[in-house]
Amino acid sequence: MKKPIKYVNFILFIISLLLLISLQSYTHLSTSLLSILPNGEVKELIKNFEQTQNSKVLLLAVKDFDNEALKKILTLEKELTALPLVSKKGIKQNSKFQKHKEVYKLYSQEIDLVKLKKLDVRKELQALYNDMTSSFFPVQIDKNDPFKILSSPRIPSVVLKNGHMILDNYGYMSFFVLQSKSLKEHQILYRQIKTIVNNDENIKVFSPVFYYVENSQAIKSDVNKIILIATVILLLLYLLLLRDLSLLLNTITTLGTSAMIATMMITQLYDEVSIFVFVFGISISTIAIDYMFHHYIHDFFNTSKSLNKEVLFGFLTTVSAFFILSFTSFLLIKQIAIFAMVSLFVSYVIFALLYPKIGFKKFNYKHYSSSYNFNVLNPNKLLLLSLVLVLSSSMWIHFDFDLKNLDYNNVKLKKTEKFFIEHFNAHKYISFAIKANSIDDLIENAKIVQRTVNAVQLPLSDLLSKNTYEHNKEILQDMKSIHNTLVAEAKQLGFKEGYFDSAYYPNKKYISCTLDKIKAYGMDVVKIKDTYYTYGKIDKDIYEKIASYNFVKSLSLKEHFEKYMKESINKLFVLGALALLVIIVLLFFITKNTMGYALLFLLFPLSIVGIYAYFTAINILHIFMMFVILAISIDYAIYLSKKNDALTKRAIGYSLISTFAGFGVLIFSKINALFSMGIVATIGIVSIFILLIFVKGVKHES
Numbered sequence: 001m002k003k004p005i006k007y008v009n010f011i012l013f014i015i016s017l018l019l020l021i022s023l024q025s026y027t028h029l030s031t032s033l034l035s036i037l038p039n040g041e042v043k044e045l046i047k048n049f050e051q052t053q054n055s056k057v058l059l060l061a062v063k064d065f066d067n068e069a070l071k072k073i074l075t076l077e078k079e080l081t082a083l084p085l086v087s088k089k090g091i092k093q094n095s096k097f098q099k100h101k102e103v104y105k106l107y108s109q110e111i112d113l114v115k116l117k118k119l120d121v122r123k124e125l126q127a128l129y130n131d132m133t134s135s136f137f138p139v140q141i142d143k144n145d146p147f148k149i150l151s152s153p154r155i156p157s158v159v160l161k162n163g164h165m166i167l168d169n170y171g172y173m174s175f176f177v178l179q180s181k182s183l184k185e186h187q188i189l190y191r192q193i194k195t196i197v198n199n200d201e202n203i204k205v206f207s208p209v210f211y212y213v214e215n216s217q218a219i220k221s222d223v224n225k226i227i228l229i230a231t232v233i234l235l236l237l238y239l240l241l242l243r244d245l246s247l248l249l250n251t252i253t254t255l256g257t258s259a260m261i262a263t264m265m266i267t268q269l270y271d272e273v274s275i276f277v278f279v280f281g282i283s284i285s286t287i288a289i290d291y292m293f294h295h296y297i298h299d300f301f302n303t304s305k306s307l308n309k310e311v312l313f314g315f316l317t318t319v320s321a322f323f324i325l326s327f328t329s330f331l332l333i334k335q336i337a338i339f340a341m342v343s344l345f346v347s348y349v350i351f352a353l354l355y356p357k358i359g360f361k362k363f364n365y366k367h368y369s370s371s372y373n374f375n376v377l378n379p380n381k382l383l384l385l386s387l388v389l390v391l392s393s394s395m396w397i398h399f400d401f402d403l404k405n406l407d408y409n410n411v412k413l414k415k416t417e418k419f420f421i422e423h424f425n426a427h428k429y430i431s432f433a434i435k436a437n438s439i440d441d442l443i444e445n446a447k448i449v450q451r452t453v454n455a456v457q458l459p460l461s462d463l464l465s466k467n468t469y470e471h472n473k474e475i476l477q478d479m480k481s482i483h484n485t486l487v488a489e490a491k492q493l494g495f496k497e498g499y500f501d502s503a504y505y506p507n508k509k510y511i512s513c514t515l516d517k518i519k520a521y522g523m524d525v526v527k528i529k530d531t532y533y534t535y536g537k538i539d540k541d542i543y544e545k546i547a548s549y550n551f552v553k554s555l556s557l558k559e560h561f562e563k564y565m566k567e568s569i570n571k572l573f574v575l576g577a578l579a580l581l582v583i584i585v586l587l588f589f590i591t592k593n594t595m596g597y598a599l600l601f602l603l604f605p606l607s608i609v610g611i612y613a614y615f616t617a618i619n620i621l622h623i624f625m626m627f628v629i630l631a632i633s634i635d636y637a638i639y640l641s642k643k644n645d646a647l648t649k650r651a652i653g654y655s656l657i658s659t660f661a662g663f664g665v666l667i668f669s670k671i672n673a674l675f676s677m678g679i680v681a682t683i684g685i686v687s688i689f690i691l692l693i694f695v696k697g698v699k700h701e702s
Contacts, residue, residue: 005357009350013253016260028267029275031216045433048526049535049555056209057089058176058193059420061167063202070162073172076203079196080176085189089175097459097521102144104464104508107472109150110451116149116475121485129493144502146486167423171202178209186212206416218408222670223279229668230282233661241654247360251292255285258346262339270335276673277335279666283681284340286662287632288347290655291315294639295351297651299362307352314635315348317586321631324579325624330568332673333624340628377695379597386603393610400617401565402558406673429537431555432546434458439513440466442525442532445551449536453545456538459523469510476506569620576627583634591641600695601637605629605687612683621676629684632659636688649692656692660685 060080062073080086101108124147132139142148160166167173180189190213197205238248259281266273294300294311319341326337434449436442443465450461483504490500515532518525525534535555538546546552580602591598609626636652664685666678 005354009250009253009257009354009358012350013257013260016257016264020260020264023264023267025264025267028271028273029278030272031219031275032212032272044528045533045553046555048528048533049431049433056178056180056207058086058178058207058209059173059205060176061170061173061204061420063171063204065161065166065171069171069202070164072203073164073174076196077174080193083189083192085179085185086193087177087179089177094522097462097523100464100521101462104469105144105150106476106504106506107469107508107510108462108464109145109472110447110468111472111475112149112151113475115147116479119147119149119482121147121482122489125486125489125493129495143500144504146500146503149504170204170423178207180209183212183216190214204416204419206413206420210413211410214410214413215408218410219275219671222408222674223275226279226665226669226674227282230662230665233665234286234658237658237661241657244361247296250355250358250360251289254292254347254350255288257350258288258343259285261346262342265342266335266339269338270331273335274332276332276671277339279674280336280677281339281343283662283666283677284336284343285347286659287318287340288344288351289658290632290635290651291348291351292355293651293654293658294648295355296360297647297654300352300356310639311348311352313586313590314638315344317583317634317638318631319344320582320586321579321627321634324575324582325572325627328568328572328575330564330572330620330624333568333572333620336624377690379600379695382695383596383600383603386600386607389607389610390603393607393613397610397613398617399565399569400619401562401569404558404561406619406621406671406676408671428539428541430540430543430559431535431537432543433533433535433553433555434460435531435533435551435553437531439515439518439525439532442534443513444468445549446534446536448549449546449552453538453542455542456536456546458534458536459521460518460525460534463513463518463521464510466510466512473506476504479504565620569623572620572623572627576623579627580630583630587634587637590638594641598634598637598641601633601640601688601691602630604691605633605684608683608687609680612679619672619676621673622680625677625680626684629681633684633688636692652688652692656685656689 058080060073060076062069062076077088081088128139128141128146132141161172164172165174178189180186186209190210193205193207197203235252238251262281263278266277291311291314295308300308322337322340322344326334326341328334328337434442434445436445443460443463444467446458446460446463447465447468449456450458483500486500486503491497515525515527523534525532527533543554547554583602584599587598588595606626609622609629613622636655639648639652660682663678663681666674667682669675669678
């Protein structure tokens, strides 16, 4: 054996590491829940909405209405607005927008034709004159629309105390707009705000941006903890089980190489990859250990034996299952399946082809010649019982379609958010988007929504559109007589000459709005590819009135997540059933006479998961992990169907302990996505241990 071959494994590791660093694959990892949504219009809409001013708002409330509370909030306002990425959102509206509304009011607002038809110019003008001459307070008259023929959207009132906004039954409050864009800027701003507020119990402060920072920190901390625990446990296990330093170092190197290659592959396919994929990738490597154990224990690393067919069949069935599951619409599972296929392929090739050439110490099996099977469970009876339990579980199984339940449960921040939601009745509202192929069409669509539901707040509807301009211009042409009568009567009553010269008079040319101009008005409009979008909020009870418009899109994360989850779970069941069918067909050709015994490794773990489903709602990651466990189980079924001896069971036992160390630690995670996979993995592994130890094995012909 030439010595250079001994270093090939380490050279592959170094090359993979250098490529990983040069490609900066780790920068694609994301802690955002949006990263598991498939790319598409809805995802782009929500991502852009989260960058708008209305989304990046900071709410501040100080308890009580006394002078001390007022001084405190004024001091906080001063300190917060001193930060470069914070500006106060006042009551006063954008001056440029107000000027636009005033100049094009006659053309942009809807004209009340019923009121216009009944209008008596002389009578209405006389009433205005009487109010002006008899009222002690000055009377405000709109020179463009003195008779209020134009209809305007309802503007919500703001409650003030001592000239400052207040929160009913609590204290003073302020609104701020945050200009931070990246996670790094969010983190810096978060620390600055928290330093200013200084954990004062009488101060409530909240921003949706806080979720980015706190959840990201919590997820990264949790992930690092899980990876550390898994790594330590696996190292200890391999030291105890292998007792061969050279094989241990090579095994760790192989697992690292496979994980890095899989990471590079997945990050080249996707711009954004959930960090959960990487965590699962660390765990999936423990499945690959199975290939090493069976080659090592059955002495394939020291002899000129051909390929271990049982391991090859097991590898092919597992990869086939992941390949079928990769067609799911649920992006997280798709990415995990691709990661698993690449990782397992690399590991198998190195273990099966390179390790025999490297050569390792022969496994000492003289202490493991006896079987640890207690033979207390009849496989046929257990198979029948498992089948009954699997079929029965369909009566009580229920699903959790809320994707947010997979995320980190930030209890403290949710409590603060709930405080503001309840005070503003925000739980009654739903965010939505309006889309169009041009800005002019977008404005027109906003006007349609505004006319349908007057209570909705859409500042864009006050802008000028070509359609409204032409429509109003035609009406205004017919209103010249009203204008002339108004000017003449006003002169007779003593109004200042020229006071109503602009009233109901079409003297403005149409000027289209541009994206830059709209943004200067302080409105949120984004362009995604060739489509323009704006955002609004509406009462949930009346959303159905506008939902039928093909240019309206709901931005409710809960609604989209539930719809997405239902579609994904349905498709996952179809793909899972197909994967099981393929596995069963492969089992038939591989195991033949021991088919029933092999099926027990499918149905028994499935039946135990079915019992677990009686006590909890099943989410999509429970289902996915169930199929992963079934794919692993098949490997063991094939091995035992071919060789039901002490060495095979010893190899499976080592593999199960290793797999439990990789997947089992996920049950310590505070993130439900990881915990869901961990609990099903633990149930599955324990189930296989029961089969391995207590079930009568099949007899093989010598």
